[in-house]
Amino acid sequence: MATSSSNGDALPVVDLSPFLFAGDDDGARDSATAAVREACVSTGFFRVVNHGVPRELMARALELSAAFFALPDEEKAKVRPAEGSSSSPLPAGYARQPAHSADKNEYLLLFNPKLGLDLQYPAEPAGFRDALEECYANLTGLGLLIQDVLNECMGLPPGFLAEYNADRNFDFLTPLRYFPATSAEETNGISAHEDGNLITFVLQDGVGGLEVLGGGGGWIPADPVEGSIIVNIGDVVQVLSNNKFKSATHRVVRKPAAHRHSLAFFFNLHGDKWIEPLPEFAGNVGEPPRYRGFKYDEYLQLRMRNKTHPPSRPEDAVDIAHYAI
């Protein structure tokens, strides 16, 4: 059955099996779609189960990612982004947040190896690149599925989002490692933010610390539940829907005595796309547009600068309010 339920879980849980397995009835699909809609208009955050991504792959990718981050710094530095021009849309490779950043993590930013960009992939640990390629294939499939569900939730003509966002060259994957908290006050792993893209998937180890801002202003934990995937809606959907669907505000709080590992997949829009509120959510329904139009790559580059040149005060980071009317 497709349901949204609490199950003792603070996040809505959406069972995707009716979309993936033949023989399920339309009612189950409709209730899963309604659950996604409800999550998108309230927090922009939910958990999916029976999503088709093999558990074994999720566990293997996280383990290999942990093995990569445990390598000596000079090994990790071999895959720092190349200086100067590159064929990749963003500086791809290994990075560690500078000491003055409020965020305390290190990460890899990786584009699909199948794109043939001149990017370096970690040579170690053995099997890491294969696991990442498999994650790419599986999470792209999941992105296409959730995009179709969103299309339905937004009441758009069938296939509208699939056509608008048909190019997969800007999707990226980031394995992350958060350092253990150093004191009860020093716990920020990644500051409260929204993602710039359409849909993000997060796979995480058992440490915990990811939280989403609830409607009432409190932080809701997105605790690790084995085999599940966290989904959050990003700014592109918020702009297209003229604020009807929420780009999820989330953060990571570091735990003492343990590194946390996660893997975030950013299902993204091509940088050449123009983005503005759709008429279905603005002119056609007599609502003023809440954003001016912009070319997506401009926003992507501003967001990347938040990471490469982080402001000391997290509130100074550029976000979608930059385009708000």
Ligand SMILES: O=C(O)CCC(=O)C(=O)O
């Ligand atoms: O590590 C996580 O759980 C979330 C990562 C995240 O929010 C991000 O990379 O934007």
